[in-house]
Amino acid sequence: MRISDVSIDGELSEFGGRALVVRTDRGELKTPQRALTSSEIQYKAKLPSEPPIDNQLSEVVSFFTQDQWDRFIQRNGSFASRLRTLEFFGDKMGYTLRRLLPKLPRTAVIDKDAVKYLLELQRMSPLDFITMPSLPPEESAFGKLASAFSEEVLSERREPLIYLDMGLEASLFKSRFDELMDLARTGLVHTVGLLYRPVKDTSVNYLHLWRNRGTEVLLQMSDVPRDFEGTSTMHLLQKWGIDAFSVRLNAYRGGGGSDRSGPTAGFAPSRVKRLDQGPLIFKPFDHWTMRGGELGCDCPVCRDLTAPGFIERYVGENESYDGETFIAATRLHEYFKSSDEFETGRAFIKEGGLAEYFQRKEGLRESEYPVPRPSATLNGWLR
Numbered sequence: 001m002r003i004s005d006v007s008i009d010g011e012l013s014e015f016g017g018r019a020l021v022v023r024t025d026r027g028e029l030k031t032p033q034r035a036l037t038s039s040e041i042q043y044k045a046k047l048p049s050e051p052p053i054d055n056q057l058s059e060v061v062s063f064f065t066q067d068q069w070d071r072f073i074q075r076n077g078s079f080a081s082r083l084r085t086l087e088f089f090g091d092k093m094g095y096t097l098r099r100l101l102p103k104l105p106r107t108a109v110i111d112k113d114a115v116k117y118l119l120e121l122q123r124m125s126p127l128d129f130i131t132m133p134s135l136p137p138e139e140s141a142f143g144k145l146a147s148a149f150s151e152e153v154l155s156e157r158r159e160p161l162i163y164l165d166m167g168l169e170a171s172l173f174k175s176r177f178d179e180l181m182d183l184a185r186t187g188l189v190h191t192v193g194l195l196y197r198p199v200k201d202t203s204v205n206y207l208h209l210w211r212n213r214g215t216e217v218l219l220q221m222s223d224v225p226r227d228f229e230g231t232s233t234m235h236l237l238q239k240w241g242i243d244a245f246s247v248r249l250n251a252y253r254g255g256g257g258s259d260r261s262g263p264t265a266g267f268a269p270s271r272v273k274r275l276d277q278g279p280l281i282f283k284p285f286d287h288w289t290m291r292g293g294e295l296g297c298d299c300p301v302c303r304d305l306t307a308p309g310f311i312e313r314y315v316g317e318n319e320s321y322d323g324e325t326f327i328a329a330t331r332l333h334e335y336f337k338s339s340d341e342f343e344t345g346r347a348f349i350k351e352g353g354l355a356e357y358f359q360r361k362e363g364l365r366e367s368e369y370p371v372p373r374p375s376a377t378l379n380g381w382l383r
Contacts, residue, residue, distance in 0.1 A: 001128035010350025016239035017354035031243035043328035051300030090126035099129035163193035213241030231363035267323035279362035299336035
């Protein structure tokens with residue numbers, strides 16, 4: 001897959017949001033949108049009927065502990081195992097534009113050799129984006145390595161995706177981001193990956209993204225936590241000019257890179273958090289049970305079901321752990337409705353109305369992220 005063009009669609013919102021049209025040799029995609037993760041593909045397989053998922057971006061998450069990373073780099077066998085996982089999910093996600101997120105421990109040594117090894121793993125797989133992980137702060141040859149990596153990937157008719165950690169020190173983040181924008185102007189880079197860190201801890205880095213939201217490069221953020229104080233985090237992040245998001249997964253013991261939450265002792269459906277699309281707030285499932293049982297949702301998971309019917313349908317037997325099917329159904333509901341909501345927000349963004357959209361959503365309006373009234377000026381907000 002190759003990206004031929006990235007362009008801003010509609011107005012560039014003063015509030016920070018933007019909509020893109022990304023043209024590739026496999027069709028056109030529009031942002032903002034949510035990427036499907038390998039975990040969500042697994043959730044689908046756990047349901048009594050597998051609901052169709054129509055999306056354009058996907059992410060295979062491969063977890064590494066320090067021991068697993070050492071084995072991957074130093075011993076034969078781990079490479080082949082990881083490749084089988086990429087092939088498995090690559091086949092399942094074949095209708096999407098696929099990328100890898102290697103979830104590496106902070107102690108992992110990421111040098112030129114590691115970048116080369118991960119490149120070889122991905123080029124043997126059916127991925128569409130080829131990922132270069134975020135390099136450690138002490139790596140002084142970032143620009144040179146990013147340029148060489150991009151040239152190598154493009155020579156194989158695939159798209160380089162170079163990650164930056166949002167937690168980098170502010171001047172270093174700015175320097176590396178600007179180097180990637182220089183590569184974008186030469187046609188070597190069309191998309192940049194971003195590893196989520198909390199805005200309150202890395203606000204200057206997010207501000208640099210906002211200042212550059214006129215740049216026609218697809219920004220894909222990975223490892224985004226599901227909620228920020230009860231509100232959908234990825235929808236909050238739209239105002240910084242980020243285009244696509246994938247949700248954070250939980251690691252589990254064992255190889256292969258899939259997501260499992262592990263045994264859920266004392267599982268109770270009433271306490272499981274479910275996304276209420278209207279205000280974009282996560283609420284305990286009991287919220288719907290105690291209000292007459294109406295779910296008010298037409299997604300493929302919830303359609304025609306009341307809260308009691310949802311429990312009856314998705315509390316299964318012979319599960320790996322208590323609540324496995326129920327949690328899978330709840331997470332897929334979240335995926336469907338969150339994806340729909342990005343489409344709704346896109347219409348506001350194209351007209352420069354992201355601030356108005358935030359005011360209509362209780363969770364976005366009442367978050368501690370600074371949110372102006374639609375009539376407020378941007379300068380007033382920043383003061």
